[in-house]
Amino acid sequence: MDILIDQFFNVAIMQKAFPLLLKGLWMTLQLCVAVILLGLVGGLFVALGNLSPRRWLRWPTIVYIDVFRALPPLVLLIFIYSGLPFAGINVSPFTAVVIAFLLNNSSYYAEVYRAGLISVAKGQWEAAASTGLSRSQSLVYVVLPQAVRNVLPDLLSNTVEVVKLTSLASVISLSELLYSADMARSVTYNASPLVLAALFYLVLLWPLVRLVSHFQRRLAA
């Protein structure tokens, strides 16, 4: 029992590792903000292309969504970080992570937006158009707010996935939260930093998953 506490819940070691883990957390947050914001915007445009009556817009977005949902994000990441240099393209670890996860994630966001947009009755577009609003005005003021509200739990769930996804960045030695914790583990020969990192993730994500449940219940009501 003591060994267990010493190996996993060693407060002294956790305290020592704390500053390093905070730095890692900061990197994780930066990754999240970049991937989530770009993903939310990019996903919307992909979804709009996907719903467009124009074939030259629809086709590429169908391919995009299919390909990047099918490719494992880790494969994408390693390809971009370790594969592209063979073509003379070198990117920093941070950029590689953002690009890889953005490609993956925006295709999921796009699917969610798409479901949201088609859940809004056609009459809303028509009412807006009949009052002289342009297509983009109708989208921004009338349709999109309703679409987002209808799929808010899915948008949030996907956001939770992004946060989890960023831990994969540790495989290319980007010092985000998990990587930092594992560093601390290897120098202290103690698993407590990993437990601390898990706690960080929990504190970060638990409110979000609570929120998802809350919205799901409200939409079901």
Next chain:
Amino acid sequence: MAKRPMLEIAALEKRFGDNTILKQIDLKVAEGELVFVIGPSGSGKSTMLRCCNRLEQPTSGDIIVDGRNIMAGTSRDLAQMRLQIGMVFQGFHLYPHMNVLKNVTLAQRKALKRSKAEADVRAMDMLERVGLAHKADAYPSELSGGQQQRVAIARALALDPKIMLFDEPTSALDPELVGSVLKVMKDLKSKGMTMLVVSHEMGFARETADRVVFMDGGVIVEEGTPDEIFGAPKAERTRAFLSRVAG
């Protein structure tokens, strides 16, 4: 006195694939006139109305609103021209995420570029007119169908349209709420609004319409004053339809 035509539909055709839904429709609505359209289900009444503001793209023909052909011009011109054509739908289509006031001010602000103060004043005037000024802060889900439809009318009126199109404005309403919407429409007519109305409210047509148009199979079969159409219809198809709806 020959009034100028506010709306002129000329040789309008609409096909969906191989189906010709509207065949060579010609119809003029003069300024201040109320033209009432009747006809069996599927005869093309809604399609004709929706062609008038190009919610449905006509296959050929011209739609001229106050002298301007809305078939010509860019999509921005189209949005501008739609401001002059109010439309009221069977299903209201209020924006559920906005309160009544915002429903009525949105297009004023974004399409007409009115200031907030100006749009609010105009919206309250129009809500007053449809008897719903006290509901300005309510959300559509808190209103009865009749109230929602009156807000939809206010939303269209707030843009100062030259003509109002109504597609079965009372068909989705409980019978006891129909009267409140018809009253607003009657009031509009008396104030000189030009109106093209698709509806089954024959009593309203007799009282208020200047002309009644009977459509069947994508053509205008017959048109005349309410007395002519309801009292002495010439075409066999009109007679058959009227005896059917009279029950």
